[in-house]
Amino acid sequence: MTTTTEAPGAELGKARLRKEDARLITGQTNWxxxxxxxxxxxxxxxxxxxxxxxxxxxxxxxxxxxxxxxxxxxxxxxxxxxxxxxxxxxxxxxxxxxxxxxxxxxxxxxxxxxxxxxxxxxxxxxxxxxxxxxxxxxxxPPVLDIRTALDDGAPKVHEAGNKSYEWVFASGDVDAAFRDAPVVVERTYRQQRLIPCAMExxxxxxxxxxxxxxxxxxxxxxxxxxxxxxxxxxxxxxxxxxxxxxxGGGFGSxxxxxxxxxxxxxxxxxxxxxxxxxxxxxxxxxxVHHGRDQWQRIRIAADRDGRIRGLDVDLLADMGAYLMLVTPGVPLLGAFMFPAIYKMDAYSFKCTGIFTTKMPTDAYRGAGRPEATFAIERIMDELAAEIGIEPLELRERNWIKHEEFPFTTIAGLTYDSGNYEAATAMAKELFDYDGLRREQQERNDRGDPVRLGIGISTFTEMCGLAPSRVLGSLSYGAGGWESASIRMLPTGKVEVVTGSSAHGQGHETAWSQIVADQLGVPFEDIRVLHGDTLVSPRGMDTYGSRSLAVGGLALVGACDKVVAKAKVIAAAMLEASPDDLEFSAGRFSVRGDPEASKTIQEVALATFAAHALPEGVEPSLDSDATYDPDNFSFPHGTHLCATEVDTETGFVKIRSYVAVDDVGVVVNPMIVEGQVHGGIAQGIAQALYEEGVYDDDGNLLTTTLADYLVPSAADLPSYVTGRNETQASNRLGVKGVGEAGTIASTPAVVNAIIDALRPLGVNDITMPCTPERVWRAVQSANGGAA
Amino acid sequence: MTHITVMVDGVNYADHVEPRLLLVHYLREVVGKTGTPIGCDTSNCGACIVLMDGVSVKSCSVLAVQADGSDITTIEGLADGELHPVQRAFHEEHALQCGYCTPGMIMAAADLLRDNPHPTDEEIREGLEGNLCRCTGYENIVRAVRRAAEAGVAP
The missing domain is CATH 3.90.1170.50 (Aldehyde oxidase/xanthine dehydrogenase, a/b hammerhead)
Structure with missing residues (x-):
């Protein structure tokens, strides 16, 4: 990678405890x-x-x-x-x-x-x-099933019919890729409807x-x-x-x-x-708008040695009754992610958006990308089984090598950075991959009714929404920039105004760390203001793991301008030329004469007094900046899950879960780890517990938290996390982390369940993989002789 | 309307309330204890947990009239001059993100440690089963409760 990042400061990478917590743990909140x-x-x-x-x-x-x-x-x-x-x-x-x-x-x-x-x-x-x-x-008459909603004579949700749109994308010669392919695997996966359930x-x-x-x-x-x-x-x-x-939480809802x-x-x-x-x-x-709800037909063509030739995806996406803010675009955010980290010759994608008489769907943590990641990571396991090679080996044969970055995928995205080998190696070690494979074999050999399964998800995602020109090319109705302002107060304290709108992400802390490094002011001297259009008039807000990868870069731009203004004034104070000054750790000093220096706080006070400013210099250091990224950011990682599946009861227990993520440079490792934990939990919830269910009359049956099973602490495992770092091609080297865990974990868990049961002849279970569904899958695979 | 007297966070209140008024609405809207939030309407989420005569209750499932004569501690009254060990541990272990479940989670954890001062991780997870968090995946909540236990929570 040819990226330039800022010299690491004192704050970047520090596990600062959060500024937000004081009010939240004492009930002094403002819901x-x-x-x-x-x-x-x-x-x-x-x-x-x-x-x-x-x-x-x-x-x-x-x-x-x-x-x-x-x-x-x-x-x-x-x-x-x-x-x-x-x-x-x-x-x-x-x-x-x-x-x-x-x-x-x-x-x-x-x-x-x-x-x-x-x-x-x-x-x-x-x-x-x-x-x-x-x-x-x-x-x-209600319209409830997108697989039959376009049939002749189907009742209509709207006068214009039940089809909202059809969107297609193709790259390479897909027919050629599938023609005469030695191996073709086709599957249909169900992305069940989810209800976001932010706690507030x-x-x-x-x-x-x-x-x-x-x-x-x-x-x-x-x-x-x-x-x-x-x-x-x-x-x-x-x-x-x-x-x-x-x-109190959002997750897209x-x-x-x-x-x-x-x-x-x-x-x-x-x-x-x-x-x-x-x-x-x-x-x-x-x-509250729901999430997911797709049927995914996916076909993959490969050579005998597992090299992928082509991929073909045909989605039916349930829009619900109306199109809300970004309803039709959610599947498109997945469209570019089905090829994931793999090289291939051709790819085609079609999505049909269909109306039903249900609550509209829209963005829910990951928005399109978890769906895509699930389908590709599931079918990679199926392809591995079909060819008879180790699923991790199949992935390695196809993934982009670390020396190949930047790499333009078959879907047209240019991945700037990553190292799938390193993340996978670390994950395997933390997980004791080889040891668990041995145990799995031993248990299978002795016919243990509790089967061990190992699930793999070598995922990536596109986030940091988004370059405005790309959004424009996809017909999105707005840009993807972010805004920041720095106000240098006369006493040297700093107000940071951000267009991001945090709702649990810890911006007050992380933004303080970034600005502390950029301006060389103490972390404690910074106050971050957000979430009020009177205070923060410009912004594109928080979603799509964009706050740091876009908003964080806007902060850097605003700090640059403050430093540039302050340098001119400091030069006057030091009777030197601005060109002879260097700025480091909050201090302007004359090159070669470190004794001659002024702190940025001294400059702020002098600017406020304005008694001796150079001719034509305005008495303010305050600065605004807007940042529009050149590219998305592409966090990736390797998640490994071990499940114990009781073939007699269908109960699935997650025995261990390892997540190695590469989210680029980390501002606050404590916050990043927390985001990964929470993301994994939400993805596990899709795999095992949650489903928004409508009955045959279109009544929602899962209206309460007694019916819609948001997991509790007792339902979830402990997670082992690790981090590999490749720097993104932006000035901070940062990617995004808000959605990574959710995108990664669902296929890791389901792959683990299928891996446990594959020797019994099971190759799919519809999510959520409840004990009943797992038990039935075992029964039907065994002809009732489990 | 029914007359009730309730001690909330060390202060006596006397009010006339509708018999159907939920304790959580009494606390939030009559007394002004907005630190206790509401996350559901089926007593599944635990966000509204307060201590009633020292024992945790889901205040959405208690009527204000049932609290007549009792001593209520909310998240706003838990700190006694300095943060309660569970509050401090939640901060230090990053056991909260959006913070909406946090008051109930902290009150439930405080009650759990009163019952069982040295719980295993599994006992912590089982003990907090009635509290839902959508942000943290619970990992750091478990760590925080463990840390508070190690610090020794005053009975």
Whole structure:
């Protein structure tokens, strides 16, 4: 790699304890639901009990006579102003984007869709009054299975039909690659529907003062939300302030412009009071966008020795009832990742986006990339079994060698850095790969009913969303830059304003570390401000593992400008030429005369006084910078999982889990390790526990955390983590880490289960691999003779 | 409306409440103890755990009227001048990210260590089974509880 990175400073790489923690461990937090404003009213939503129905009458008058009720509205009451919730990613020219009113007017298309809203003095009164609203429905047939939704005569979700779009990509001669290929393996994998379940339920507060509105929301995207409220709902942008206070997790689920946010603004304006809404968990499971939900048909062609010739992927992706902010684009984020770390001659991809009468899908941790990684890593194991070679050996024969970087993949991405050999070697050692393989053989030989399986995931991902020009070429509706500002205060302290919007990632700590190194000021002297468009007017917010790889580089750019301005003033103070000054560890000194120096704090005070600034120099060191990356970043790693699978009960126990990740240069290893842990847990959850289930009428059965199994500490293993480092080609050398664990771990776990059961004839189990499903797979493979 | 008197974090409160009012809503909206959050409506997540007469309860599953005459400790009252050992251990072991589950997790861990001052990792995991965290994968939570145990939590 030919990358230049900053000289390591004192802070980079240090496991600083988090600045955020003090308030979070003592309950001094500012969740949106904590907010109380004078005269504030509470909203409750009446939601559709039908998956699909025509609304013939909504009568809210009964609610109005209930105690404490101030107002009640149906969708028709806002027909003139509620517009349509935006989709920012029209992936093809002929994509069908149906109108999506925040409150349904004529027709409902999923259980939980809002129909009416009650505004009352308190949340109990608002909820009580919902029962007094009359709605007449004419039920329509639900559409629940994307595999049959495009059949002739299938009921229609929308007048225009059930197909939203078809997106294709091809590179190389796929027909040639498959023609006469000695080995072709084809599989169909199910990516079940997932419900994100951030621990903080959504909450919004809207307050109008004169013609200005402030919206507090448990959102990942205050800046995008401000833009959307203005661009799509007609509120002049200069009159909109959006605040994301403390936000309790997101995982993509709070990367959305929601019906409830828009309606809080519109209802607040109508009633002339501050209004608040906080969802219950069961309401949220129905109406926070869901994730995944794809059928993946994947074919791989290879030579007898395992060399991959080509890959062909055909996806059906469940959009749900409407296209929300980035719904149609999520599968495309996976489109480029199916070839993963492997070299091949040809690749083709097709995705069909299909409407159903379910909650819309959208970004959920990894967004497209976990799906792709699962399919390729699963079929690599199947190919290895077909050819009869060790699955790790098959991967090694095909992966990009470390000396081949930068490498342009068959999907057209240029991977700047990586070392798959090194990460894998470290993982094998931490895992005792060879020892476990021996134990597996011994147990198989003696017919142990508890089988040992070893699962491999040598994954990569594209993150750090994203170069604006690439987003433009993919028809995305915005850029992918990030913004930062540095304010040098007169006393030498520093305020850092970031356009990233943290909700658990620890930006207040990590950003302080970066700026401390860049400016040579103490970590403790820095305060990081974010999540309020009044304080931080420009930003693209936090998702897609972009905060450090994009926002962190914006910080560096802003620091550069501060130093450049300060250098001119320091030179004047030292009666030297700026060209003769060097800046190191917070001090400007005259080259060759280290005694002649000024600290950046002294320069800040002199700038504030402004008594003796050079001619034409403005009395401010404050600086803004915006960074637009040249490329995505490509974290990678090798995750190894050992499972013990009880063939008599179907119970799967993860015995050990090793993750070696390469996320580039690490700012704070403690935070990075935490991100990896949490990511792995979410991926394991998909493999073993979680599934959003609709019944045959389109009712969501998994509305509570009793039905939707977010794992507890007792359900998850301890993780062993290791790190290999290749530097990304940006000035900090950083990649991203927010999604890596989730992308890697799902196939590692499922591969381990299949590896355990393959000698019994099992080669697939649909996720989540519950004891029942595992047991049934064993039974059917053995003809009932397990 | 029912009259109740409750001690919360060392302060006496007397209020008239609806009999159906949940303790967690009483704490958050009447008393103003917003440090205790709500994460679900089926008592699965444990975010709302407080100590009632020294024992952990999910305050979404207790009515305010049931707390009449009791002594409640919330996350806001756990530190006694300085951080409780469990609070300090959560900070030092990076056992929180977004922090939403943290109040309940800390209160549950404090109660766990009161019952079992020297738990094994497995006992920690089983003991915190009623608390869900979506960020940390629990690894550092287990480490934090272990650290607090080693530091010795005052009974």
């Amino acid at each position: 949106t639901d904590n907010i109380k404003l004078p005269g504030m009213l509470h909203m409750a939503f009446l939601r559709s009990p039908f998956a699909h129905a025509r609304i013939t009458r909504v009568d809210v008058s009964g609610a109005l006579s209930q105690p404490g009720v101030i107002a009640a509205f149906s969708g028709a009451d806002f027909a003139g102003e509620q517009g349509s919730l935006p989709c920012a990613w029209p992936v093809t020219a002929d994509i069908v984007i149906p109108a999506h009113p925040p409150m349904a007017v004529d027709e409902v298309r999923y259980v939980g869709e809002a129909i009416a809203v009650v505004v009352a003095r308190d949340r109990y009164a608002a909820a009580d009054a919902l029962a007094s609203i009359d709605v007449d429905y004419e039920p329509l 339920p959504r909450a919004v507060v809207a307050q109008w003062l004169d013609d200005q509105v402030t919206l507090w929301s448990a959102t990942q995207i205050p800046h995008v939300l401000r833009f959307a409220l203005s661009a799509f709902f007609g509120i002049p942008e200069q009159n909109v302030r959006v605040v994301a206070p403390d936000v 709070k990367l959305q412009v929601t019906a409830e946010e828009v309606l809080a603004v519109l209802v607040g304006r109508r009633v002339g009071k501050a209004v608040k809404w906080t969802e219950s968990r069961s309401e949220g499971n129905m109406t």
